[in-house]
Amino acid sequence: MSSTNFKHDLFNQFARVGKALGNGNRLELLEYLAQGERSVDELGKVAGLTTANTSQHLQQLRQAGLVTTRKHGLKVYYRLSGNDVIALLDALRAVAQRHVADVERLVNTYLTVKDSLEPVPRAELLARVREGLVTVLDVRPPEEYAAGHVPGAVNIPLAELEQRLEELGQGQEIVAYCRGPHCVLAYEAVARLRAQGREARRLEDGYPEWLAEGLPVEGSRE
Amino acid sequence: MSSTNFKHDLFNQFARVGKALGNGNRLELLEYLAQGERSVDELGKVAGLTTANTSQHLQQLRQAGLVTTRKHGLKVYYRLSGNDVIALLDALRAVAQRHVADVERLVNTYLTVKDSLEPVPRAELLARVREGLVTVLDVRPPEEYAAGHVPGAVNIPLAELEQRLEELGQGQEIVAYCRGPHCVLAYEAVARLRAQGREARRLEDGYPEWLAEGLPVEGSRE
């Protein structure tokens, strides 16, 4: 095999991964899987796709090496192949945010208006959690919280936030997080908390990035 | 706009970048551009594509925000939009190498047989260069070397390596590098140097990663 053929073959293989990332629904599925293992049916429901369509997209992701499966009874559970997939997703999103004008505009008009403050770095949050100086709020759905979360985080889905304010330590700053760097839930939570007179900020990125950095995690995920 | 629509729109925009990465020829073009700015014609020649085809692929990359252009006379020069694109390419290749069996096999059967030693970390090479304890060999084509290279690196294209051995400091270890983590040229150079009784290793990854890490660089690139 000549080195040119080698290079072509190799880069075509790399392109398989790129192709898998070239569909919005598949990227959404990857973000949901970054919260923890899920079955096809569950993924279809949360992503708003039919089971058949979900299954086909997952097959694509699997062939590209981005997810792995295990079977239990009738159900097939999918999960990310490793934390490096989280890093890849983050690199993709970072490039898109910096260089794709439509992304910048979407983020500015939908997210930044809700919270324009700098997010709290993970290392800083970890230190403050250990000193009990902050309340951590996880606004994801309960099953995602159960799969794994920042130690000591309180899980309150957005719809219940106003009714459960007293569960969040009085007089403490609240740091909210969600599924990733562009998750509306955390932005919305921070806006609502501030409207109630609370001091609130977002955690930098989301739970998957906390996990990928090797920081301590609570929950059934390991 | 509902948050579901926002999410779909946003992830579809992210997918634009993914799509751009979903073609082997485009990934090769990105790797060549990571060495420095090039014109369409030059890129077509080095990638083995027609100018028209090259131009179309570059348009795709440009619409995805991965490259930018400037025009000088008849020529249009393309360059990467930023170092974060290098990081994205590396994340993609890393995931593919770890999770795509065909990549693993290609790398093992074509690269690892030429050099199975651990590459030299960039920080270590930088320290040893400053102490004059090592010879750095850049095996890329001269125009890529001229666009930017590791300080003090000697540029010898592979075809001239055996004839120009005496240009490489006697009794010193040689650290060779090339275009990126899977560049055949550095692997081949190390194998040939060892066959000549020289002590030789590869630099971890390649020049673009050196640059992206903010380490000192020589050449017309800035």
Place this chain on the structure above:
DNA sequence: CTTCTAATCAATTAATCGCTTGAATAGTTT
């Protein structure tokens, strides 16, 4: 001004992709 050159544009064609639909497979429950 004419000729040449680099890049882009536009159209064509075959291949691939995404979604839907319904059948098939494999496991569980009654």
Place this chain on the structure above:
DNA sequence: AAACTATTCAAGCGATTAATTGATTAGAAG
């Protein structure tokens, strides 16, 4: 065993992609 369920498979159809070809545009050189 029959009925139910979760997932995959297979086929169909419209949309999109990649490479080629030739025309067009814009700049340089003679």
